[in-house]
Amino acid sequence: MRNVLVTGGSRGLGLGIARRLTAAGYRVIAVARKESPQLTSAMEEAEGAHPGSLRFVACDLAEIDDLPALVTTVRKDVGPIYGLVNNAAVGFDGVLALMPTSQIAQLVRVNTLAPIVLTKYVVRAMLADGGGRIVNVASIVGFTGYRGLSVYGATKASLLGFTRSLAREVGGMGVTVNAVAPGFLDTEMTQGLDGAQREQIARRSALRRLPDIDDVASTVEFLLGDQAKSITGTVLTVDAGSTA
Amino acid sequence: MSVRASVLAQFERVAQEQKKTLAPLTDDLVLLESGLDSLCLAIIVAQLEDALGVDPFSAAEDAEFPVTLGDFIELYEHAAP
Numbered sequence: 001m002r003n004v005l006v007t008g009g010s011r012g013l014g015l016g017i018a019r020r021l022t023a024a025g026y027r028v029i030a031v032a033r034k035e036s037p038q039l040t041s042a043m044e045e046a047e048g049a050h051p052g053s054l055r056f057v058a059c060d061l062a063e064i065d066d067l068p069a070l071v072t073t074v075r076k077d078v079g080p081i082y083g084l085v086n087n088a089a090v091g092f093d094g095v096l097a098l099m100p101t102s103q104i105a106q107l108v109r110v111n112t113l114a115p116i117v118l119t120k121y122v123v124r125a126m127l128a129d130g131g132g133r134i135v136n137v138a139s140i141v142g143f144t145g146y147r148g149l150s151v152y153g154a155t156k157a158s159l160l161g162f163t164r165s166l167a168r169e170v171g172g173m174g175v176t177v178n179a180v181a182p183g184f185l186d187t188e189m190t191q192g193l194d195g196a197q198r199e200q201i202a203r204r205s206a207l208r209r210l211p212d213i214d215d216v217a218s219t220v221e222f223l224l225g226d227q228a229k230s231i232t233g234t235v236l237t238v239d240a241g242s243t244a
Numbered sequence: 245m246s247v248r249a250s251v252l253a254q255f256e257r258v259a260q261e262q263k264k265t266l267a268p269l270t271d272d273l274v275l276l277e278s279g280l281d282s283l284c285l286a287i288i289v290a291q292l293e294d295a296l297g298v299d300p301f302s303a304a305e306d307a308e309f310p311v312t313l314g315d316f317i318e319l320y321e322h323a324a325p
Binding site for chain 2: 068072121124125127128169170172173
């Protein structure tokens with residue numbers, strides 16, 4: 001069974017990715033601060049179909065110093081890590097001019113610094129193991145503008161640059177690095193959008209709707225799979241044509 | 245196996261796996277002139293962590309990467325397991 005680490009795997013998109021990958025035959029290690037009731041029931045479901053295929057590891061990714069030990073522990077418990085999905089993120093919105101500096105720092109810490117440092121430790125093991133897959137969950141906000149999301153957008157754009165250069169660095173050793181850029185999804189992170197804003201985004205997209213979690217999760221599954229062996233350093237946008 | 249022997253064994257193993265020609269492994273050998281590139285050195289660090297249970301580059305806040313093979317071995321010899 002191939003092991004895949006999914007950060008932010010207890011809720012929203014991360015949980016959707018964990019469910020999807022588990023069903024596809026991977027062993028998923030969902031990393032989050034706390035085990036959510038939704039994750040508990042997903043683990044129970046997975047236990048029936050594929051025993052041991054969905055596990056939870058508690059870790060606050062903002063605690064950067066804890067990341068090396070997280071990777072060591074996971075490798076000790078389940079063996080080599082085949083895939084890493086950097087999905088965990090915070091989505092504070094607000095105009096930059098009024099955003100507390102502590103919140104700006106937290107956005108950069110959780111959305112940029114944590115995935116980069118976590119990838120450092122995971123990719124090192126992948127190099128030694130002879131290959132692996134890294135998928136970074138970015139956002140269309142990384143390349144288009146939305147009022148109130150300048151810092152969030154900056155962190156997501158940072159993942160795109162990280163993806164391209166790291167792909168060059170580790171490609172020769174059999175590791176692929178790609179990004180997925182979802183459009184607005186219906187998750188807790190977008191609860192700040194009211195119904196009218198949601199409708200407006202849907203109306204303006206090519207497909208006249210929002211993408212759903214499974215659209216994005218299946219794209220992550222594709223990038224982890226054997227069909228994507230020749231894809232690296234790229235970004236797959238899943239936004240129902242919002243940015244088309 | 246001593247720490248020194250483990251380190252030297254990893255250099256030889258990675259050179260062989262990556263099809264690199266290794267310079268004679270003396271203490272004053274400059275790592276970047278050893279025939280291995282920085283990615284190979286990253287693999288050695290990862291494999292030594294598995295073999296010795298220690299990663300001196302994570303333990304120290306701002307550890308500078310050593311210049312010579314002798315410095316590299318010394319770093320591992322002084323790292324607590």
